[in-house]
Amino acid sequence: MNKPVQQRTLKTRARLIDAANAVVAEAGFDALRVEQVVAGAGVAKGTFFAHFKDKDALMDLLIGARIDSYLDQIESAPTPRDVDDLIETLMPLLNFMTCERYVFDVILRLSGAAAVEQIGAIAMTFERHAQVVAKWLADGPFRTDVSPELLAEGVHAFSIQAMALKFCALHNSQTLTENLRPYLRAWLMPQPAS
Amino acid sequence: MNKPVQQRTLKTRARLIDAANAVVAEAGFDALRVEQVVAGAGVAKGTFFAHFKDKDALMDLLIGARIDSYLDQIESAPTPRDVDDLIETLMPLLNFMTCERYVFDVILRLSGAAAVEQIGAIAMTFERHAQVVAKWLADGPFRTDVSPELLAEGVHAFSIQAMALKFCALHNSQTLTENLRPYLRAWLMPQPAS
DNA sequence: GCCAATAAGTGACCGCGGTCAATTTTGGAG
DNA sequence: CTCCAAAATTGACCGCGGTCACTTATTGGC
Numbered sequence: 144m145n146k147p148v149q150q151r152t153l154k155t156r157a158r159l160i161d162a163a164n165a166v167v168a169e170a171g172f173d174a175l176r177v178e179q180v181v182a183g184a185g186v187a188k189g190t191f192f193a194h195f196k197d198k199d200a201l202m203d204l205l206i207g208a209r210i211d212s213y214l215d216q217i218e219s220a221p222t223p224r225d226v227d228d229l230i231e232t233l234m235p236l237l238n239f240m241t242c243e244r245y246v247f248d249v250i251l252r253l254s255g256a257a258a259v260e261q262i263g264a265i266a267m268t269f270e271r272h273a274q275v276v277a278k279w280l281a282d283g284p285f286r287t288d289v290s291p292e293l294l295a296e297g298v299h300a301f302s303i304q305a306m307a308l309k310f311c312a313l314h315n316s317q318t319l320t321e322n323l324r325p326y327l328r329a330w331l332m333p334q335p336a337s
Numbered sequence: 338m339n340k341p342v343q344q345r346t347l348k349t350r351a352r353l354i355d356a357a358n359a360v361v362a363e364a365g366f367d368a369l370r371v372e373q374v375v376a377g378a379g380v381a382k383g384t385f386f387a388h389f390k391d392k393d394a395l396m397d398l399l400i401g402a403r404i405d406s407y408l409d410q411i412e413s414a415p416t417p418r419d420v421d422d423l424i425e426t427l428m429p430l431l432n433f434m435t436c437e438r439y440v441f442d443v444i445l446r447l448s449g450a451a452a453v454e455q456i457g458a459i460a461m462t463f464e465r466h467a468q469v470v471a472k473w474l475a476d477g478p479f480r481t482d483v484s485p486e487l488l489a490e491g492v493h494a495f496s497i498q499a500m501a502l503k504f505c506a507l508h509n510s511q512t513l514t515e516n517l518r519p520y521l522r523a524w525l526m527p528q529p530a531s
Numbered sequence: 532g533c534c535a536a537t538a539a540g541t542g543a544c545c546g547c548g549g550t551c552a553a554t555t556t557t558g559g560a561g
Numbered sequence: 562c563t564c565c566a567a568a569a570t571t572g573a574c575c576g577c578g579g580t581c582a583c584t585t586a587t588t589g590g591c
Contacts, residue, residue: 148568149568149569151568151569151570152568152569155569155570186570186571187570187571187572188571188572189570189571189572190569190570190571193568193569193570
């Protein structure tokens with residue numbers, strides 16, 4: 144039984160990821176060029192694509208890792224007591240997801256995997272996000288006529304909506320928080336007329 | 338005062354759009370190549386970009402026009418009496434928006450204009466969509482504790498969510514309609530526990 | 532009808548993501 | 562140690578969106 148993966152492979156992969164992180168730190172995600180990454184890692188272009196299916200796969204890794212670290216923070220935060228509390232807890236993540244237009248686009252594009260066998264880091268974080276939020280919503284002072292899972296999916300949908308508005312010239316006069324609050328109030332604590 | 342736009346310009350533009358529509362009819366939006374469009378129109382590549390800022394601008398026009406025609410149908414439909422009725426009325430539009438993964442991506446990307454002066458066709462249709470739905474929701478048997486405008490934005494957010502799930506391997510076992518129904522029931526007709 | 536001034540059109544060229552046949556490196560079998 | 566098949570790497574090449582200095586057509590003033 145062969146050692147299935149060589150040491151060299153791991154080293155090259157690490158060099159590519161390090162180089163990519165350096166480029167991102169320097170110039171942001173949108174400015175990342177594959178040629179720059181391979182130059183920084185000291186390998187040929189083809190090597191990059193032997194390690195990553197395409198540029199999106201690298202972005203999935205880089206962005207997914209950061210989302211995951213935000214989720215770590217979120218998971219260790221206390222259960223929010225109301226909508227404002229919930230929003231405040233989510234804000235670091237939402238701010239990261241909208242730090243660049245390009246980042247938001249990549250996240251939307253990769254948040255659903257086309258096939259089960261190619262679920263990426265970002266798609267995983269979305270599952271995790273839903274679970275964390277659902278657990279909160281089951282405990283909190285929110286509506287109980289629908290399942291916490293459905294509520295969490297709604298929080299997700301409205302977060303996407305609010306983030307999209309941030310990039311829209313017609314609606315970006317309000318902050319993300321201000322956009323999100325009325326949605327979540329109406330979603331989580333409805334007061335329908337009798 | 339000069340005639341600001343020449344006849345030739347309109348003719349070339351029309352030829353480009355015709356050629357683009359022919360390509361789309363033949364092979365779909367995703368397969369459209371600028372080189373194929375200019376070949377079909379009998380002009381040089383540079384001419385294309387004198388008429389459209391980029392390929393997305395052409396897509397905005399083509400896709401926006403189709404969305405608009407679906408909105409015409411929707412607008413002339415009777416006010417929906419319940420959630421299922423609403424979904425059925427919206428379905429032709431939602432089906433078109435998810436006819437190709439590429440089309441959905443373009444719509445998401447162009448649904449918010451980065452600057453007011455460059456609001457495109459798709460962004461316009463989203464405004465129109467919100468107005469049509471808001472008018473319906475004001476009349477129908479739906480919750481009244483929040484404004485019809487906010488309700489309409491929610492319908493939009495959940496529609497996007499349901500469409501995204503259609504492209505997601507983890508959640509595409511249900512149809513778009515089945516995904517959308519529980520969201521809209523919970524959003525438009527909440528029954529919170531007393 | 533002629534002549535600038537301006538608008539429209541051209542195509543060679545570039546940037547960058549992605550491919551692949553050829554080459555080098557690796558690690559275990561004999 | 563030698564050999565070799567699989568794994569890793571290479572870099573020339575391609576596809577395609579987008580640019581721009583230059584050419585060609587149009588139009589209003591004389």
